[in-house]
Amino acid sequence: DVPVVAVVGRPNVGKSTLVNRILGRRAAVVEDVPGVTRDRVAYDAEWRGRRFTLVDTGGWDPDAKGFMARVAAQAELAVAAADVVVFVLDVTVGATDIDEAVVRILRRAGKPVIVAANKADDVRGEADAAALWNLGLGEPHPVSALHGRGSGDLLDAIFAVL
Ligand code: GDP
Numbered sequence: 001d002v003p004v005v006a007v008v009g010r011p012n013v014g015k016s017t018l019v020n021r022i023l024g025r026r027a028a029v030v031e032d033v034p035g036v037t038r039d040r041v042a043y044d045a046e047w048r049g050r051r052f053t054l055v056d057t058g059g060w061d062p063d064a065k066g067f068m069a070r071v072a073a074q075a076e077l078a079v080a081a082a083d084v085v086v087f088v089l090d091v092t093v094g095a096t097d098i099d100e101a102v103v104r105i106l107r108r109a110g111k112p113v114i115v116a117a118n119k120a121d122d123v124r125g126e127a128d129a130a131a132l133w134n135l136g137l138g139e140p141h142p143v144s145a146l147h148g149r150g151s152g153d154l155l156d157a158i159f160a161v162l
């Protein structure tokens, strides 16, 4: 069976940009406005000759009532269907309360989690990524979805647990 890799995280951390980077084409919807990606979108992808299904998530409005509950519900659905979860955070912001809520969901689900410390565009960002060890989800992998830094190492880490 083709493994399913779900990309989760709060809006605007760069999930869709990362999905595009991995796919190598501009497929997922990326906008500056948080929460523009509708529902969950699955793509056929490949890394080092191995096929996998890459699932982008989103679709919630952070200003809406019950936002936290919707983030939680989305994450839970995506995680339930995944073999491995890529949890994306924004190193320029650090871990927020919403991120912490997602961490609790991921812990409960018991699926393998790869922490993607995104927006690590430069050396300073890579240093900031180390702070995410505190999440207790293992090694944070610094990536810049925008510039492509670290995306190969991230994919190797994903396949190491598959
Ligand atoms: P999503 O809501 O998590 O899917 O986030 P998006 O992929 O739509 O990205 C949100 C914003 O962050 C966009 O303006 C992206 O260009 C920007 N972004 C995404 N990845 C990076 C990155 O690695 N570095 C920087 N500086 N910006 C990024």
Ligand code: MG
Residues within 6 Å of the ligand: 015, 016, 017, 029, 030, 035, 036, 037, 057, 058
């Ligand atoms: Mg998106």
